[in-house]
Structure formats: structure tokens, C-alpha cells
């Protein structure tokens with residue numbers, strides 16, 4: 067199979083990962099139609115939002131003519147698409163990437179389940195329908211490495227989920243439930259794969275990222291001195307992956323039928339340590355606020371001033387990503403990367419420097435506040 071001649075359908079293209087997936091697919095040259103699902107915003111139609119994303123990209127006008135924008139919402143059956151749109155998808159689409167999700171780590175149980183679990187249920191129903199009535203051949207699902215739950219010591223294998231996970235937030239639990247549905251559908255014969263990135267951050271060479279989300283707001287609270295105490299250990303690691311690696315690995319692996327039915331940890335096997343980030347920050351940006359790392363075993367929330375307690379509570383859903391309990395097997399990914407000619411990303415101090423520089427240059431992290 068070559069990716070170019072296939073009709074492709076993507077959800078979540080206005081998000082961080084989805085927009086890079088879309089650009090990358092379009093930049094791969096002339097090929098089949100690329101259908102995308104988007105929601106309208108208060109000010110812009112779904113169509114206008116997606117065109118805006120491509121405004122400053124290298125994607126030529128001719129290539130953009132492959133793009134077909136469908137307005138819909140994953141919380142609705144068939145994403146709320148009408149019979150005409152469903153006919154088009156049935157006629158043209160061989161590969162379906164379900165990327166859309168609510169990624170807020172502070173999201174409510176109801177919202178996370180409605181969008182992540184409900185949305186994936188609708189995606190699977192649609193995939194089954196398109197496989198039976200149309201030309202759909204493959205379904206690719208973006209899960210997360212943290213679907214295994216980040217709050218207990220556990221070595222997560224790629225082709226399973228723990229029977230008794232401990233979650234840090236409703237994002238994780240809803241992604242666990244959603245991945246469970248996808249696994250069941252794959253076991254019952256739907257052909258597809260599951261991609262599980264860890265924390266997606268900026269580009270490996272430039273640090274560029276379209277939206278500072280997930281881990282970035284957390285870093286900002288510390289860099290701007292809003293919270294000074296971080297309950298973790300300097301030697302604890304945090305698993306970040308550059309966005310270009312995630313996109314390239316998922317797209318290339320998805321082309322290989324020998325990997326159907328598998329899940330892939332798109333993580334770094336050598337994650338940086340908290341101490342490295344703090345050192346890099348001190349070397350390059352000594353004016354960013356100081357962070358005091360406190361052993362979680364001796365940390366007490368009550369020792370914080372009331373306003374700091376409030377901020378700490380907002381951060382608690384993130385702490386699972388810094389406590390080093392969840393680790394990741396990468397056997398499937400290692401085999402697949404070798405096959406597609408990629409390597410695991412380098413995420414040491416030079417990469418941290420690149421990420422910090424981009425965030426400071428863009429004015430997201432301000433050195434004197």
C-alpha cells in the first residue's frame with residue numbers, strides 16, 4: 067500500500083497533533099482525497115478554521131484541492147454527518163485516523179467520557195460501517211501512553227492494558243476505556259493499529275509547536291514563580307517526544323500491514339530527568355523563577371500558602387507524569403522503527419534547550435515577570 071493514492075479521513079485536525087498529521091499528509095505530494103472532520107468555532111466555520119491552519123504552510127493550492135472538510139462533532143453518532151457526506155467517505159476513504167480527543171488533564175469525568183469514550187465509540191461504529199458498505203481498509207487510533215494510568219508502579223506493555231489501573235485524571239481513565247473499545251474491535255476483525263504517544267512537545271530541531279498545551283502550562287506556572295515547590299525527585303524522568311517524530315513514526319508505521327493489530331509506544335526510551343530541565347533553565351534563563359524540588363515522601367500540601375495550595379490542586383493531575391512510576395515497553399515500536407527507517411528521538415539536554423528557547427522566543431515563557 068502507498069499512502070499517496072488512498073483516500074484518508076482524519077479527526078482532530080485543528081489540534082496540535084492533528085494539524086501536523088494533516089500538513090504532513092498533504093505535503094507528501096499529489097494523491098487521493100484527504101477528508102477531515104472539524105467543528106465550527108464561535109467565529110469561524112469548520113471550513114474556515116481548517117483553511118486558516120494551512121495559511122502559512124508549504125502546502126500548495128493545488129495540493130489543498132485534495133482537502134475535503136466535513137463539519138461534525140465526534141460526540142454525535144456518525145459524527146453528525148449526513149447521508150451525502152457518509153456516501154463520500156464510503157466511496158473514497160481507505161484509511162481513517164481517529165485523533166480527536168479532549169486532552170485537558172483537568173477535564174471533568176462527564177466531558178472526558180463524552181468526547182474520548184463516546185467519540186471513539188462513534189469512530190469505531192463509523193469505521194465498521196465504512197468497512198462494510200464502503201472501501202475502508204484500516205483504522206488508526208491515537209491513544210496515549212498514559213492510558214495505562216500514571217499513578218502506580220507499572221511497566222506498561224504495548225499490547226495490553228493493566229487490569230487494575232490507577233489514574234491521575236479523567237483524561238487517562240477515559241482514554242483507557244476508549245482504548246479498551248478499540249482493542250475489542252481489533253480483536254473482532256477490524257484492521258488497524260493503536261498509537262500511544264507520551265507527552266508530545268515541540269519539533270525536534272526547532273522546538274516549534276502550534277499550541278502550548280499539556281505540559282507547557284505546567285512549566286509556565288513554575289517558570290513565572292506562581293508555584294515554587296515541585297514534589298518530585300531530581301532523578302525522576304518525564305517522557306516527552308517531539309511532535310515531528312510522533313507524526314512521522316505513526317504515518318510510516320501505518321503503511322505496513324505486518325503491524326496490523328498492534329499498539330506502539332511512541333515514547334522515548336531514555337527520557338530526560340527533572341534535574342536536567344532545571345539545570346538547563348538555570349544555564350540559559352537564570353531569570354526564570356527558581357524551582358524547589360521536594361521529595362514527595364516528605365511533601366505536605368498543607369505546608370503551602372493557601373493560594374499556592376489552590377495552584378497545586380490544579381497541577382495535581384499532572385504529577386503522575388513526573389513521579390516515574392509508569393514505564394514503557396517499546397518492543398513493537400523498536401521493530402517497527404527499524405522497518406520504516408526511523409530511530410527513537412533524542413530528548414536530552416540539547417532538546418530541552420531547543421524547547422525552552424522556542425517557548426521564550428515566542429513570549430510564552432517570560433524571563434522577567
Ligand SMILES: NC(=O)c1ccc[n+]([C@@H]2O[C@H](COP(=O)([O-])OP(=O)(O)OC[C@H]3O[C@@H](n4cnc5c(N)ncnc54)[C@H](OP(=O)(O)O)[C@@H]3O)[C@@H](O)[C@H]2O)c1
Nearest residue numbers: 078080081082083105139140165166167169210263265266
Ligand atoms: N498532545 C499530547 O501530549 C498527546 C500525548 C499522547 C496522546 N495524545 C493523543 O493524541 C490525540 C491528539 O492530541 P492533541 O494534543 O493534538 O489534542 P488537542 O490539541 O487538544 O486537539 C484535540 C482535537 O480534537 C478535537 N475535538 C475535541 N472534541 C471534539 C469534538 N467533540 N468533535 C470533534 N472534534 C473534537 C479538537 O477540535 P477543536 O479545535 O474544535 O476543539 C482538536 O482538533 C488525542 O487523541 C490525544 O489523546 C496527545
